[in-house]
Amino acid sequence: MSITGTELRDLHRIHKQLTDLRGRLDRGPKQVAASAGAVRRMEMDAEQAKETHQKARVASDGKQLQLRSREAKLEDLKVKLNIANSNKEFQAFKEQIAADQQANLVLEDEILESLERIDQLAEKVNKSETDLAAARSEADKVKARVEGEQANLDSELAGVLSELKVAEANLPLEFKSNYDRVARVRGEEALAEVDGEVCGGCYQMLTPNMMNELYMSRAVFCKSCGALLYLSESRGVGD
Numbered sequence: 001m002s003i004t005g006t007e008l009r010d011l012h013r014i015h016k017q018l019t020d021l022r023g024r025l026d027r028g029p030k031q032v033a034a035s036a037g038a039v040r041r042m043e044m045d046a047e048q049a050k051e052t053h054q055k056a057r058v059a060s061d062g063k064q065l066q067l068r069s070r071e072a073k074l075e076d077l078k079v080k081l082n083i084a085n086s087n088k089e090f091q092a093f094k095e096q097i098a099a100d101q102q103a104n105l106v107l108e109d110e111i112l113e114s115l116e117r118i119d120q121l122a123e124k125v126n127k128s129e130t131d132l133a134a135a136r137s138e139a140d141k142v143k144a145r146v147e148g149e150q151a152n153l154d155s156e157l158a159g160v161l162s163e164l165k166v167a168e169a170n171l172p173l174e175f176k177s178n179y180d181r182v183a184r185v186r187g188e189e190a191l192a193e194v195d196g197e198v199c200g201g202c203y204q205m206l207t208p209n210m211m212n213e214l215y216m217s218r219a220v221f222c223k224s225c226g227a228l229l230y231l232s233e234s235r236g237v238g239d
């Protein structure tokens with residue numbers, strides 16, 4: 001029972017195509033998931049930026065309220081100063097006014113700083129929203145592209161699988177079960193082209209006897225990796 005290098009080379013090509021198609025079918029959904037993940041991260045970033053901005057605004061508003069009430073208190077003190085009954089009272093109000101004015105200056109500085117920070121945080125919010133919009137549109141594009149590709153890949157895969165069925169049906173029964181077992185586990189690595197006198201799958205040196213068998217178009221499995229071997233096109237005999 002013989003099997004030509006051409007048949008085996010063709011079978012190997014089919015297996016390689018299957019590996020490639022399955023890899024692409026597998027990659028598509030991963031790319032979709034990765035871009036959706038990026039969108040989720042940016043949604044969280046945008047949410048976080050908004051929250052930080054909002055908190056800073058609330059804190060700043062609080063300080064501004066505090067300043068207004070302190071200023072009102074200061075006006076009261078000035079009125080009291082003007083109607084002080086004694087020099088001692090007058091001095092006490094004067095000192096308190098000076099202290100309060102100092103405290104208000106500090107608070108005003110804090111408010112100015114907080115307003116600057118709010119501006120910076122607003123910029124961050126804008127940037128995170130721009131980034132998010134870009135990520136969303138990228139994710140939509142990836143999804144549309146992958147969905148388009150998957151349909152084509154599915155039909156290509158179906159075509160190659162039926163090619164495989166035909167090619168496998170032509171294999172001699174004697175070693176078909178052996179081949180089936182290896183193919184199930186190893187896919188495209190179930191076959192290997194002989195490179196010089198070496199297995200192209202695992203680079204194990206082949207024996208002269210194995211080479212002779214190959215030249216006689218007999219089925220030869222690599223003793224090291226188990227691949228079904230075939231000669232390169234230029235050396236094939238019986239093709």
Ligand SMILES: [Zn+2]
Nearest residue numbers: 199202222225
């Ligand atoms: Zn090998």
